[in-house]
Every structure is written in C-alpha cells, then in structure tokens.
Amino acid sequence: MASDINDQALDYLLARAGLDLTAEQKAELKTIHAGLAAMAERVRKPRGRMAEPAHGYGFAEEDLA
C-alpha cells in the first residue's frame, strides 16, 4: 500500500466500499492514509507462504450434533 494517495485512487477505494463522502471528509481521510499504510506494512513480516492466520476453522460440538 502506498504511503500517500491521490484523488483518483481515493475515489476508487471509496466507490468500492460504497461510501459517499463529502469533500471535507475525503480531505480528512487523505491525511489518515499514511498512518494506515504504515500499519499495513508493519504486519507484513518474512514468514513464507505456509504461515497460517490465527482464525482457524474447526467443527464445534454444536456443528456435529
């Protein structure tokens, strides 16, 4: 994820999310993007493709009843 964002990219992301924002809200969101992008980089570590996520799926007793 890039650390800054232009109007075109912002409009695309908002359209994909189905959000209809005012110009003021868009301007605020643009100032936040870099912080969020840094977080997204921070969770990426060299871990290889076999590393599983925390949310596993298992069958609970209720599923099998």
Place this chain on the structure above:
Amino acid sequence: MSDPIPTIAEAARQIAAKQLSPVELTRACLARVHALDRELHAFVHLTEERALAEARAAERAITAGRPLGPLHGIPIGLKDIVDTKGIPTTCGSKFLQDNIPDTDAACAEKLAAAGTVLIGKLTTHEFADGGPSFDLPKPPARNPWNTEHFTAGSSSGTGAGVAAGLILGGIGTDTGGSIRGPAALCGIAGIKPTYGLVSRAGVAPAAYSLDHIGPMAWTAEDCALMLQALAGHDPRDPASASRPLPDYTALLGREIKGLKIGVIHHFHEVDHKVSDGTQHGITAALATFRDLGAELREVQLSPLQDWAACGSLISITERAAAYEEWSRTRLGDFSERMRSRLMLGAFVSGVDYVQAVRRRRELRAELQAAMAGLDVVLTATQPAEAAKIDEVPKWDLFDKPGFTMPFNVAGYPAISVCAGFGDRGLPVAIQLVGNPFQEPTLFRVADAFEKATPFRAQRPALISA
C-alpha cells in the same frame, strides 16, 4: 449521600447476615443516581420500578431462606449495547433509538439469574467505538473524579457509575481496551476475561474476533464474584469456550510470595512513554509486589506498535463489515467519530486483513513463550490520567499505541486496577495479564495488590459533596 458505599462482597456478606436490605441498598444507589447523574450522564435509561421490584423479590427470597448467591440483591447496570428484553437498547446510536429487544443478551440473562437488581442501561460510545461524541442523542459520560474530564471508553457509563456508587458492578465490553480504559481512568477494577469465556450472544459487535464481555466493579474481588455468574459455554456464541469453570474466588486472600510477575517495561517506558503520574504508580506497584514477596522478571515483546497495527487493522475491517449496510446507506446518521472510524475500512484490503491475522498468530505465540514460567505480566493500562473531555484527540491510534490492545489480539485475560492518583487527583492504574483461562491467579494478584495499598478507601469527592 455520604454513607459508605459497600463493595459487592461486603454487601453480599451483610445481606446474608440480614444486616443490609437489598431494597435499602437499591434505594441508596437510586438516590445517588438522582443526585449525581445529571452531571455524570452514566445512565441512558433507568429501570427504577423494575429495580425496586427485583430488590423486594430478592429480599423476600433471602428472608424465606432461598438465597441465590453473592449477587442476589446487588444493584448493577448494563452497557447499552447489551440486549435487554423489553428495555430500550440503543447502542448509543441514532439508528436504534426505538430498539426494544425481545430477548436478553446472555450476560444480562446470567446476571438476572444470579439475582442482581438492574438499575438501568449505561452510556456507551456509539456501537462501542470512537467517542467522546457530542453529536449523539445522549451526552457522553463524565469522570466522577473531575467531571471536566473524560472517562475513557467505550464502557464509559459503567466506569463512571461504579466509581460514583450509582451501581456496585456493571457490564462492560472490550475490543481494544473498552473495559480496562474506563476502569483505569475512573479508578475502579475491570477485567477483560479470556476470549470465549463470557458469551457475546445478544451484544452488539464492534469487531467480532476482538470483542470480549466482562465485569467492572470497585474491586478485583467483586469482578471475580461477577465473573462466576457470567462465565460459561453458550452455543449461541460461535467463539464460546467449552471448559470446566473454576471457582474464581478460590485464590483470593492467599499470599503471592513466590509468584512470578513479568514486567513489560519497554511498552510503557520506550514504545509509548507514560506520564510521570502513571510511571510513579507503576514503580510504586512494583515495589508493593516485591514487598509481598513476588519475583519480578523483565519481559521483552515485539514493540507496542506491532500489536497496535495488528489489532487496529483487524478491528477497522471487522467493524466496517459489521456496519457496512448502514455505512453505505446512512453514513451521515453515525456520530462524526464513529463515521470517521468506519471510513477507514475503505483503506484496508482483504490481503492487509489476512496479513494482520497471520501476524496475530505470531504475536500470540510470542506472548505465550514470554509467559512461560510466569504467573502474570504487568504494564500500564492508560498512558496518563484522564484528559479533559473536550481535549480528547480524534486520531491518536497511529502515533500513540494503546497498552490494552495487545491482549485483545492475543485473547489473554487482563485486569486493570487502581494504582494511585496523579497530580490532579485523577486515578492512575496498572494492567495485569494472566495466562488463558487462569483468571483465578489474576484475581489473586490483583486482590493482593488492592489489599496492600490504600486506594480502595478513597471515593470521588462529589459523592459526599
């Protein structure tokens, strides 16, 4: 007004000995509500008639020799994201002003079955996020230690209500610190139990995989009494744990000599340096634990910023998913702060989310390894004393990572207890974290600390004013 406010444990003993009437106890709480809540805004909805009826029923049952246990006749409150049959449940939102659920949430059901007296529904940030907001139907709760100051959130009404003695205990929910934050800033105890220990059924979601339900009360012992009633498997909650329940009070009063306490110094001294008042509270707490015979060890984890990034990405995405329909159709009806949080969902891709969930697995394994051989670990709960309510920054999650989120990410149980008072007389706190499902040990350590320190003897001055 200036009568001493009993803890749940004290009230239970007095009720059992027929020295205290549940009706009189309830009337005393209601009197404090009427005297103080115009200023505190801890309640969004009072259930006064029901409370008095429940108190009378409790009194009759106890007199007839049919007591239900230590919570029988105890006045409590429920955060207003907890469904209550026949009672408005607004989640602090314009969306649900007319919402009256036809069933109780699991936690409401369990506390009612334990004989508690429901005083009412407590103020929350909208859908348990953002805040403090001044553009919602009800104003934000105020801190009883100084009403110009914030309570923290999102279980803001529960924190204020317990501290001011409007209730003896209450329900909070915690997705990144929403029980422990208000507990810290309001000078009370609050525990986020192990993920899955208390059913989330009937409680509005903030972020599914981080949401926890838990008790808030004046002392750790009171939290243990409440958790006893709240814990247990519930098939209505897909994350509910199925395991035998211990006696959460079993280890209270035992000495903690020889217990091993890890201290995550770098969280509160380097990664996010706390205020002088908070650091003083932590330093004094460590000395207290040493005096009690505990062994202190240094613990090193990934930087707080790693935990915050992981938790925030998960939280932002799950919240955006939960409230997507309203975000798309009625975004303007959310409070400004909640709307801003929901907008962030547009920036997190599916791949970002999965990377965060993979990171979560690594971080949890790291905590598990670090806690091997330790009974609890300790760090700050909040970076400083409560800020003024109109000076709470909107965007501090990027540069000021919270101390509570790591244990939502890991799902480990964590309790906040009062560790003194800062310069302006506002409470400071420590956070103790236990191993999964080891709440009895957590309560043992927290209780020993509270009993070794004088902070439980002091209530906010406005109660006696």
